[in-house]
Amino acid sequence: MAVGNRATPTAEAREPVRFCRSGVVTQTHIGNGIQIVQSQASNPPPPPPRQSRWKNFLQFVGRATLITTIGGTGAFYFITQRDKHPGPQMPFDPEKKTLVVLGSGWGSTSLLKTLDTTDYNVVVVSPKNFFLFTPLLPSVAVGTLNNRSIIQSIRYITRHKARNVSVIEAEATDVDPFNKTITFKDTSEIKGAVSSTTIPYDYLVYGVGAETQTFNIPGVKEHACFMKELHDAERFQNEFIDCKCLETAAFPGQDPQEVERLLHMVVVGGGPTGVELSGELHDYLEDDLKSWYPELAGKIRITLVEALPSVLPMFSKQLIDYTESTFKESKIDILTKTMVKEVKERSVVLQMPDKSIKEMPCGLLVWAAGNRGRKITQDLMAKLPDAQTNKRGIMVDDFLRMKGAEDSIFAIGDCTATSYAPTAQVASQQGAYLARQLHHMAKRDQLVEKLGKLESLAATVPDEEEKKKALREVEVSKKQLAKIKLRPFEYSHQGSLAYIGSDKAIADLPFMNGNLATGGVATYLFWRSAYLSTLFSLRNRTLVATDWLKVKLFGRDVARD
16 A cells, blocks of 8 residues: 555554543554544533522422421311310219309300319300300401301310310209209200209309390380390391391382481490491491492491490500591591480480480491399399399409309309409400319319328327328328419400401500500401401311401302391
8 A cells, every 4th residue: 555545544453442531532553653643622511501599499489388288288187177076075073073154155165165174073054055256246247257157166165175064055044052053944945844953063153244234225125236146246237238227228219318317327335346346337338338239338327326435445545546537537427425315216315415415317226335234143142132232243352252152153254343344355364264273172172181081090090100101191281282372363454456447456455564556457467367366266267267258359248038
């Protein structure tokens, strides 16, 4: 082969390919000592694409949301099933004392929730077999909440206790503080062979609440709508939409003055109930009635009547002024220093601040002013005339024991006459306090019984060693008994809340060494969250939150049955 010609290397002359950092190097021998070195650069493999921080953040949020959703759903399901399927309970113990609880209001329900039922045989007697969350009653009246959303069965609370609790739906008719018995009757429509009975008690917790105070004003019972029980809110809802008001006012050919009368709502009582009902009525008007009754909405008037110089006297002056200015913007009339003299079918007679008498036509009047004792409470107080001298309610000592019956009867809630305001907060704290006291009393009674047996044993046993052992146990029991001391009830004010309409609320809360007064939309959100957390069960919280969301999306129902 000529030297000048390019020779094709044979397979034997090829060298293996070598790799280096700069690329690929190939050595080829073509003979006569000639070696050709070919170097072919190769680019390094490209790095993996770098994900953006935003994409990483979205992936993290997505995973966290998924885990939270699954975990929250699982926890929600677990709690609902646990509440739905309570476990077995201990039966009644004949050696335990009998504790009878009258009523199912704030005080009694708080007591039952806190009470250790292993200490007593507990019997609950109440004409209602449910607990009513009264602060949200005005919301039910205007259809913001469903009536079933703010009630909770008493059996839900008692069924989850360690020992069986007997719940009797009946109305107490008589309490005998001397023989320690209570008589009650069946008030249901369908009665059995036995409609009345009497049972004994060792301890009685008297928490029957109070009824609406009418001050013996003519016409209040006959023509006013109250706002204290669940049926009151249902009645208001029916009458407001019913022929008394909207639908009658919308009837063709109605006289303009009659329409004006029918659409005038009067609320008597400037406390939290009256103020919140006025605010809820305003929301109902603005959010719903303007859409479905456009020809009537502009004619609806709301008047709030209060005998005192201002509404909400338990709040600070700053919040009172804020409430009054908000009502003025909402076109809600406030008449302070004004007294109701008579309630008629079509009007209310008022005594104005200047002592003049004015008759004001109205279509519906709501009475939310004051409480008074029930008949059974008055009868019980009459049996202890020397100790019970306050006509306002049952007098109790610092340990909530009824004066004149300190050994067996405790009274809590609105049926008592104390220095505290008759509010749900006071009754709830009294119930929880009394549950703890009853637990200490049960321990004390057990120690007293044990001490008596040991002292009897030490006095009769012939063996000296056994006698010394019994005496040592006597000393130990005496020391344990000395440590049990009952503390008086002390009320801790947690603040006051009130909804004033237009998605605004006011709050007067204890803060540091003073009070924090706030109002507005943010306080309204706090008001809702506070009430949600105060509800007694997950069922109630879910139903109330769902009702609020439903009204926000679809509005209130203006239909009637």
